[in-house]
Amino acid sequence: MxxxxxxxxxxxxxxxxxxxxxxxxxxxxxxxxxxxxxxxxxxxxxxxxxxxxxxxxxxxxxxxxxxxxxxxxxxxxxxxxxxxxxxxxxxxxxxxxxxxxxxxxxxxxxxxxxxxxxxxxxxxxxxxxxxxxxxxxxxxxxxxxxxxxxxxxxxxxxxxxxxxxxxxxxxxxxxxxxxxxxxxxxxxxxxxxxxxxxxxxxxxxxxxxxxxxxxxxxxxxxxxxxxxxxxxxxxxxxxxxxxxxxxxxxxxGGIAAIEKINNQKAALLYAEIDRNPLFTGFAAKEDRSTMNATFNLVDDSHKEVFDNLWKEAGINGLNGHRSVGGYRASMYNGLTLESVEVLVDTMKKFENTL
Amino acid sequence: MxxxxxxxxxxxxxxxxxxxxxxxxxxxxxxxxxxxxxxxxxxxxxxxxxxxxxxxxxxxxxxxxxxxxxxxxxxxxxxxxxxxxxxxxxxxxxxxxxxxxxxxxxxxxxxxxxxxxxxxxxxxxxxxxxxxxxxxxxxxxxxxxxxxxxxxxxxxxxxxxxxxxxxxxxxxxxxxxxxxxxxxxxxxxxxxxxxxxxxxxxxxxxxxxxxxxxxxxxxxxxxxxxxxxxxxxxxxxxxxxxxxxxxxxxxxGGIAAIEKINNQKAALLYAEIDRNPLFTGFAAKEDRSTMNATFNLVDDSHKEVFDNLWKEAGINGLNGHRSVGGYRASMYNGLTLESVEVLVDTMKKFENTL
The missing domain is CATH 3.40.640.10 (Type I PLP-dependent aspartate aminotransferase-like (Major domain))
Known part of the structure; x- marks a missing residue:
């Protein structure tokens, strides 16, 4: 897989x-x-x-x-x-x-x-x-x-x-x-x-x-x-x-080409973080990183449900750093848009599951 | 090869x-x-x-x-x-x-x-x-x-x-x-x-x-x-x-086992350096390394002949460091006895070629 x-x-x-x-x-x-x-x-x-x-x-x-x-x-x-x-x-x-x-x-x-x-x-x-x-x-x-x-x-x-x-x-x-x-x-x-x-x-x-x-x-x-x-x-x-x-x-195509893809990936994920009532973003909106998106659950009691869902979807490395808790999605150059789509779909599925 | x-x-x-x-x-x-x-x-x-x-x-x-x-x-x-x-x-x-x-x-x-x-x-x-x-x-x-x-x-x-x-x-x-x-x-x-x-x-x-x-x-x-x-x-x-x-x-079998093989490899090569009239060892005999054997040609005009022979035999990395010149055969743990045998055979072949 x-x-x-x-x-x-x-x-x-x-x-x-x-x-x-x-x-x-x-x-x-x-x-x-x-x-x-x-x-x-x-x-x-x-x-x-x-x-x-x-x-x-x-x-x-x-x-x-x-x-x-x-x-x-x-x-x-x-x-x-x-x-x-x-x-x-x-x-x-x-x-x-x-x-x-x-x-x-x-x-x-x-x-x-x-x-x-x-x-x-x-x-x-x-x-x-x-x-x-x-x-x-x-x-x-x-x-x-x-x-x-x-x-x-x-x-x-x-x-x-x-x-x-x-x-x-x-x-x-x-x-x-x-x-x-x-x-x-x-x-x-x-x-x-x-x-x-x-x-x-x-x-x-x-x-x-x-x-x-x-x-x-x-x-x-x-x-x-x-x-x-x-x-x-x-x-x-x-x-x-x-x-x-x-x-x-x-x-x-160099940095110009990857920047477009990185912006697409970040836009897709941050839109879901902002839309989905179960999540809240950590960083100030104007300073959000296109590389590392940090976000938390609004209600931590749902953690096990969400964790199981993203693991089932083949997602790896989503746990946040202990200083922030919650989740961190790192979207470096090597990560495909498809992977972000899978994460966003999983966040939607999580919303529908509850 | x-x-x-x-x-x-x-x-x-x-x-x-x-x-x-x-x-x-x-x-x-x-x-x-x-x-x-x-x-x-x-x-x-x-x-x-x-x-x-x-x-x-x-x-x-x-x-x-x-x-x-x-x-x-x-x-x-x-x-x-x-x-x-x-x-x-x-x-x-x-x-x-x-x-x-x-x-x-x-x-x-x-x-x-x-x-x-x-x-x-x-x-x-x-x-x-x-x-x-x-x-x-x-x-x-x-x-x-x-x-x-x-x-x-x-x-x-x-x-x-x-x-x-x-x-x-x-x-x-x-x-x-x-x-x-x-x-x-x-x-x-x-x-x-x-x-x-x-x-x-x-x-x-x-x-x-x-x-x-x-x-x-x-x-x-x-x-x-x-x-x-x-x-x-x-x-x-x-x-x-x-x-x-x-x-x-x-x-x-740990260091005891590899030491035996390393001693075999070194003994084989140094014996040939000492036997073969075309070569001379660089280091003092009592201090010779089992890892790196340094040796030179007695007559540098034969260099091209020997270099062609060892390259044809599939040998790599035999050139000596510029401080010593000549040749250096490094026989680390990962090198097999077979490789040393190939080198020694090539040294003998060199002697027979001239």
């Missing part, structure tokens, strides 16, 4: 990516070797790494604009400290829009002064704070474009004159933005790009080399950039699958 | 591991989901992580002896700095036996005084220094059990009273040792364990928490130990494949 996988991450990828990855585990590029047994210095893998880096820059419209794309390890959690290690000399400005922002703030505080300019913690992060000005006397401004746990997403980003660092782990490659407004973008692969184990970091080269502290090699963006992500053995398989997914996206 | 893969890492794994991993990419544990699309908090993956950690400790004979097994990211290179970050308060003692030791020393120097007590750099690292005493007035002693590039391996380890940290990236699980003599063992997965992208760290718990500096969460062994390798999203696929490989090893 085909599953409809709404998991928040690691998450569904295009089916053709699973097929190709499975095949490459047995025989990669007709080498009669598995993708995971070849040297990372083999020209066949170097081509994969080059293609993945190029596709990332091309899809974001950042090719030949002074940016480097790196594939590193450690997830966004490692970037929480690497951004500060590499960029924070005196003071940085952070917006606190959820669990991951808070963790980024905690790590940054070890390296300098952190000014939390805005927070939505007062309402359990169910909205994106707005209407503030980013001061110009800081090293950078850090924000989290999409808050996986709470289901909120920046629709517009605050303007300022200092470098902007953005954690786009859960919505990169999902919607068109002027990515050149960002100086450093990072994203764990395991949402819109690939398996857990690779982290994409896009850096405007001219922001590097400005802090005075010495930086361990593995934590230095400069070292990784100079070695084109091959300072040490990269996570070969995770980079390969990321390349496959980015290639799939480009063949589909 | 079946390849004989002597690649230095990433490298060959047991064929059944490739088969199972390929299948799990399409349908893991009959969940009708790919191993890379399920949540790392799913009980099916938690079972994989638990099993991998348990197998690692059991195979090394360290179960219930106060050790924790962690699966982290960033390879041995990240451990070069993490060991120092977590353990180096004032001074550490390092033995310099090759490129990777040197890199570990470089990173450690950022965190305290480093005393390089022994080095084989004077002879391009073709031997393991011996006959020194480890001082007792230091935080730890660091060594590299097997030197992949140069083909040398400790047969006995120096004794001392301070904690011993060992980079076993390229020979862990290959031979029996009293592993309880080590306080921290680390190893990138991509030799005897799995794909690139996971790093095994075995820590004796009582050595933690002794430095006064504050440690970023992602670099703290204590944080990872408390969260049982799930502080952040682990490299799911790399951990899964590592578990499969460790399971294969246990079913084979």
């Amino acid at each position: 085909k599953k409809h996988n709404f998991s928040a991450g690691p998450c569904v990828l295009p089916q053709e990516v699973f097929q190709k990855a499975s095949q490459a585990l047995l025989n990669f590029n007709n080498m009669d070797l598995s993708i995971i047994e070849i040297s990372h210095r083999d020209k066949n893998f170097i081509a994969v790494m080059d293609k993945a880096q190029n596709l990332a820059l091309e899809l974001l419209g950042l090719k030949d604009k002074g940016y480097t794309a790196l594939f590193l390890q450690g997830g966004a959690s490692m970037q929480f400290l690497m951004t500060a290690y590499n960029l924070l000399e005196k003071k940085a400005i952070y917006a606190d829009t959820g669990t991951w922002s808070s963790k980024a703030i905690k790590e940054a505080k070890m390296f300098g002064e952190v000014d939390v300019i805005a927070s939505s913690k007062d309402q359990n992060y169910n909205y994106i704070p707005k209407g503030y000005t980013i001061p110009s006397d800081a090293d950078y401004f850090h924000c989290t474009s999409n808050n996986t746990i709470f289901g909120t997403q920046y629709k517009e980003f605050p303007e300022g004159s200092i470098p902007v660092v953005c954690d786009m782990s859960s919505d990169i490659f999902s919607r068109q933005l002027d990515f050149s407004k960002f100086d450093l973008i990072y994203a764990g692969a395991q949402k819109n790009m690939g398996p857990a184990g690779a982290t994409l970091v896009i850096i405007k080269e001219d922001i590097l080399g400005k802090v005075t502290r010495s930086i361990p090699s593995m934590l230095s963006y400069k070292v990784h950039a100079e070695k084109e992500s091959m300072f040490n053995t990269p996570p070969v398989f995770a980079v390969y699958v990321s390349m496959l997914t980015l290639d799939w996206l480009q063949n589909l | 079946k390849k004989h893969n002597f690649s230095a890492g990433p490298c060959v794994l047991p064929q059944e591991v490739f088969q199972k991993a390929s299948q799990a990419l399409l349908n893991f544990n009959n969940m009708d989901l790919s191993i890379i699309e399920i949540s790392h908090r799913d009980k099916n993956f938690i079972a994989v992580m638990d099993k991998a950690q348990n197998l690692a400790l059991e195979l090394l004979g360290l179960k219930d002896k106060g050790y924790t097994a962690l699966f982290l990211q960033g390879g041995a290179s990240m451990q070069f700095l993490m060991t120092a970050y977590n353990l180096l308060e004032k001074k550490a003692i390092y033995a310099d036996t090759g490129t990777w030791s040197s890199k570990a020393i470089k990173e450690a120097k950022m965190f305290g005084e480093v005393d390089v007590i022994a080095s084989s750099k004077d002879q391009n690292y073709n031997y393991i220094p011996k006959g020194y005493t480890i001082p007792s007035d230091a935080d730890y002693f660091h060594c590299t059990s097997n030197n992949t590039i140069f083909g040398t391996q400790y047969k006995e380890f120096p004794e001392g009273s301070i904690p011993v940290v060992c980079d076993m990236s390229s020979d862990i699980f290959s031979r029996q040792l009293d592993f309880s003599k080590f306080d921290l063992i680390y190893a990138g997965a991509q030799k005897n364990m799995g794909p690139a992208g996971a790093t095994l760290v075995i820590i004796k718990e009582d050595i933690l928490g002794k430095v006064t500096r504050s440690i970023p969460s992602m670099l703290s062994y204590k944080v990872h130990a408390e969260k049982e390798s799930m502080f952040n999203t682990p490299p799911v696929f790399a951990v899964y494949v590592s578990m499969l490989t460790l399971d294969w090893l246990q079913n084979l």
Whole structure:
């Protein structure tokens, strides 16, 4: 039975990516070797790494604009400290829009002064704070474009004159933005790009080399950039699958094409959440994420009935995070419109069952 | 055509591991989901992580002896700095036996005084220094059990009273040792364990928490130990494949069983290197690695002839590292005796051809 996988991450990828990855585990590029047994210095893998880096820059419209794309390890959690290690000399400005922002703030505080300019913690992060000005006397401004746990997403980003660092782990490659407004973008692969184990970091080269502290090699963006992500053995398989997914996206028509589908999926689900009297949305309407829809039952006593229904329908990964409870439907690039239709039908069936 | 893969890492794994991993990419544990699309908090993956950690400790004979097994990211290179970050308060003692030791020393120097007590750099690292005493007035002693590039391996380890940290990236699980003599063992997965992208760290718990500096969460062994390798999203696929490989090893009879095969493979190849007048071994005989055999042509003008012969025989990854030149045959656990026989036959054929 085909599953409809709404998991928040690691998450569904295009089916053709699973097929190709499975095949490459047995025989990669007709080498009669598995993708995971070849040297990372083999020209066949170097081509994969080059293609993945190029596709990332091309899809974001950042090719030949002074940016480097790196594939590193450690997830966004490692970037929480690497951004500060590499960029924070005196003071940085952070917006606190959820669990991951808070963790980024905690790590940054070890390296300098952190000014939390805005927070939505007062309402359990169910909205994106707005209407503030980013001061110009800081090293950078850090924000989290999409808050996986709470289901909120920046629709517009605050303007300022200092470098902007953005954690786009859960919505990169999902919607068109002027990515050149960002100086450093990072994203764990395991949402819109690939398996857990690779982290994409896009850096405007001219922001590097400005802090005075010495930086361990593995934590230095400069070292990784100079070695084109091959300072040490990269996570070969995770980079390969990321390349496959980015290639799939480009063949589909790039971010413009997937954005239309993502908007369709989100519109369909949010319409049902708003229509169906048994559900209530969690996030403020104007800040709703197209990637993660968070919603609760109006009456929790119906939980078992609904849970049985969606499990019977082949739906996976719908339970909400403990910070919010209820349900979370993650609709990343790899999730089809059909899967959202199945979920919406199940929500209607639930209404009719009661 | 079946390849004989002597690649230095990433490298060959047991064929059944490739088969199972390929299948799990399409349908893991009959969940009708790919191993890379399920949540790392799913009980099916938690079972994989638990099993991998348990197998690692059991195979090394360290179960219930106060050790924790962690699966982290960033390879041995990240451990070069993490060991120092977590353990180096004032001074550490390092033995310099090759490129990777040197890199570990470089990173450690950022965190305290480093005393390089022994080095084989004077002879391009073709031997393991011996006959020194480890001082007792230091935080730890660091060594590299097997030197992949140069083909040398400790047969006995120096004794001392301070904690011993060992980079076993390229020979862990290959031979029996009293592993309880080590306080921290680390190893990138991509030799005897799995794909690139996971790093095994075995820590004796009582050595933690002794430095006064504050440690970023992602670099703290204590944080990872408390969260049982799930502080952040682990490299799911790399951990899964590592578990499969460790399971294969246990079913084979554990380290005692594989050590016999590894000794057979190494004996066969070194005998041919020593017998065949066209080749000369690089490493000092008493320090020869059972994992990586380094050897050169006596007359480099025959290079093309030999290279064509081994390529025709389906051999892959035999070129030596640029620091040594010539050839390097890596014979990790996943490489069969048959593959070594093919290589030895090819060396004999080469002799007969000229």
